[in-house]
Amino acid sequence: MARTVKGPDARRERWKGHREQRRAEFVEATIAAVARKGPDVGMEDVAAEAGVSKPVLYRHFTDKSDLYLAVGQKATELLMDRMGPALAADGPIRERIRRIVDAYLSVIEDNPNLYRFVVKGSFVDRPVEKDVVQEDKDLIASTLARILGDYLRAFDMDSGGAEPWAHALVGMVQNAGDWWLDRQTMSRENLSDYLATIIWHAIDGLLRSGGIQADPERPLTPLRLVD
Amino acid sequence: MARTVKGPDARRERWKGHREQRRAEFVEATIAAVARKGPDVGMEDVAAEAGVSKPVLYRHFTDKSDLYLAVGQKATELLMDRMGPALAADGPIRERIRRIVDAYLSVIEDNPNLYRFVVKGSFVDRPVEKDVVQEDKDLIASTLARILGDYLRAFDMDSGGAEPWAHALVGMVQNAGDWWLDRQTMSRENLSDYLATIIWHAIDGLLRSGGIQADPERPLTPLRLVD
DNA sequence: CGGTAAGTGTTACTTTAGGTAACGGTTACT
DNA sequence: AGTAACCGTTACCTAAAGTAACACTTACCG
Numbered sequence: 001m002a003r004t005v006k007g008p009d010a011r012r013e014r015w016k017g018h019r020e021q022r023r024a025e026f027v028e029a030t031i032a033a034v035a036r037k038g039p040d041v042g043m044e045d046v047a048a049e050a051g052v053s054k055p056v057l058y059r060h061f062t063d064k065s066d067l068y069l070a071v072g073q074k075a076t077e078l079l080m081d082r083m084g085p086a087l088a089a090d091g092p093i094r095e096r097i098r099r100i101v102d103a104y105l106s107v108i109e110d111n112p113n114l115y116r117f118v119v120k121g122s123f124v125d126r127p128v129e130k131d132v133v134q135e136d137k138d139l140i141a142s143t144l145a146r147i148l149g150d151y152l153r154a155f156d157m158d159s160g161g162a163e164p165w166a167h168a169l170v171g172m173v174q175n176a177g178d179w180w181l182d183r184q185t186m187s188r189e190n191l192s193d194y195l196a197t198i199i200w201h202a203i204d205g206l207l208r209s210g211g212i213q214a215d216p217e218r219p220l221t222p223l224r225l226v227d
Numbered sequence: 228m229a230r231t232v233k234g235p236d237a238r239r240e241r242w243k244g245h246r247e248q249r250r251a252e253f254v255e256a257t258i259a260a261v262a263r264k265g266p267d268v269g270m271e272d273v274a275a276e277a278g279v280s281k282p283v284l285y286r287h288f289t290d291k292s293d294l295y296l297a298v299g300q301k302a303t304e305l306l307m308d309r310m311g312p313a314l315a316a317d318g319p320i321r322e323r324i325r326r327i328v329d330a331y332l333s334v335i336e337d338n339p340n341l342y343r344f345v346v347k348g349s350f351v352d353r354p355v356e357k358d359v360v361q362e363d364k365d366l367i368a369s370t371l372a373r374i375l376g377d378y379l380r381a382f383d384m385d386s387g388g389a390e391p392w393a394h395a396l397v398g399m400v401q402n403a404g405d406w407w408l409d410r411q412t413m414s415r416e417n418l419s420d421y422l423a424t425i426i427w428h429a430i431d432g433l434l435r436s437g438g439i440q441a442d443p444e445r446p447l448t449p450l451r452l453v454d
Numbered sequence: 455c456g457g458t459a460a461g462t463g464t465t466a467c468t469t470t471a472g473g474t475a476a477c478g479g480t481t482a483c484t
Numbered sequence: 485a486g487t488a489a490c491c492g493t494t495a496c497c498t499a500a501a502g503t504a505a506c507a508c509t510t511a512c513c514g
Binding site: 038 | 388390392402403424425427432433
């Protein structure tokens with residue numbers, strides 16, 4: 001038995017990719033199950049959807065919330081894939097705002113069920129170990145806070161308000177989005193445009209009150225990218 | 228046995244008030260239990276807190292979600308007691324906005340646990356029968372929508388945007404409030420003021436773009452009350 | 455005063471869904 | 485041949501929501 005310790009046993013590595021793939025597969029199954037049976041699916045349902053029995057699921061996820069967390073992360077991925085570029089892109093301010101807002105709306109429009117599951121999600125049971133939604137919001141908010149802060153500093157204004165501003169913006173877009181998703185009484189374009197207008201006016205107002213006249217049609221300061 | 232049917236038996240009426248009172252008592256117990264044992268209390272815990280065993284609880288609430296719903300309604304009451312007057316009061320616009328925002332913030336400041344329980348609430352189990360939070364938000368939003376609509380119409384502007392506006396505002400204040408509640412890095416007054424400024428600027432911008440110059444320090448149109 | 459309609463409360467059960475134990479088979483590295 | 489990882493199953497455990505069944509109290513009703 002006294003085997004000399006050598007490099008990692010290839011038998012361990014063999015599955016490295018496989019496990020990831022399997023998890024992804026179950027995440028998909030969960031999403032499918034949610035779409036089919038509503039947001040209160042159980043582990044049994046998910047397993048069935050994947051054509052498998054519970055214990056298999058539990059080999060890949062320690063826990064129900066672990067699974068849900070993974071679903072949340074998948075959603076985050078979808079979200080960030082579209083929002084990242086929009087946040088990073090430079091350009092005329094008005095248009096830039098519009099694009100960020102629209103990126104968000106497009107994601108929830110394309111995945112309404114997933115979206116609802118994740119945010120209104122039955123993060124039942126035990127403590128809310130990790131709240132993906134909150135994390136995403138915080139991430140976006142802090143990115144915005146940086147952009148806004150840079151902005152204000154570029155005009156030599158007090159940047160202390162950037163953080164509440166950012167969180168306010170996030171909540172604003174999210175809630176307007178929720179409303180819109182439920183009763184789609186206006187086109188996405190309209191809403192994006194409308195929200196962008198509001199936001200732009202608020203920013204403009206702040207700048208004005210600092211004695212600065214900004215042009216909504218022109219790109220501003222070069223800005224750092226998301227990291 | 229052939230008793231003539233007469234007016235309501237007094238034995239039925241005797242308890243009318245009592246039941247209400249008892250429910251209220253259990254709602255209080257729930258709030259206390261939440262404060263003590265965190266947001267994932269069970270029925271057993273609540274019953275224990277009230278010094279009683281489960282079935283008693285179930286005589287007054289059909290269900291866990293029924294109980295939680297009642298807690299939510301209690302919270303709504305607290306909220307509306309302060310927001311109602313603020314929403315109904317007339318006065319200089321800037322100040323009016325500030326007061327509404329501050330009313331909200333004061334409620335969550337005074338009842339942080341209850342607030343968190345209700346909004347992040349484990350509305351576990353079965354379908355989310357009735358979402359109190361959503362209802363409250365909708366109620367507030369529609370009140371705001373009316374105020375905004377009146378405003379815009381008073382200036383002969385298109386009032387179509389009032390509804391998304393209102394929902395955006397609600398989300399904005401709520402999310403900024405959440406952020407503030409978690410890490411209280413600024414005074415409530417500061418935040419109220421800051422949010423009011425943002426909101427005012429956005430409104431002002433909209434009016435300007437319609438060619439109207441409004442004075443933030445003057446009361447506007449006489450407005451309908453909440454109903 | 456006997457009946458009865460509401461309430462008080464209990465302990466002990468059922469049910470459901472999350473999670474686990476224990477078992478056996480397959481593949482491919484060592 | 486041995487073993488480390490996976491595949492998968494059925495049958496169980498457990499916690500918490502919810503219920504059944506039983507016993508006592510109060511006050512109205514005739």
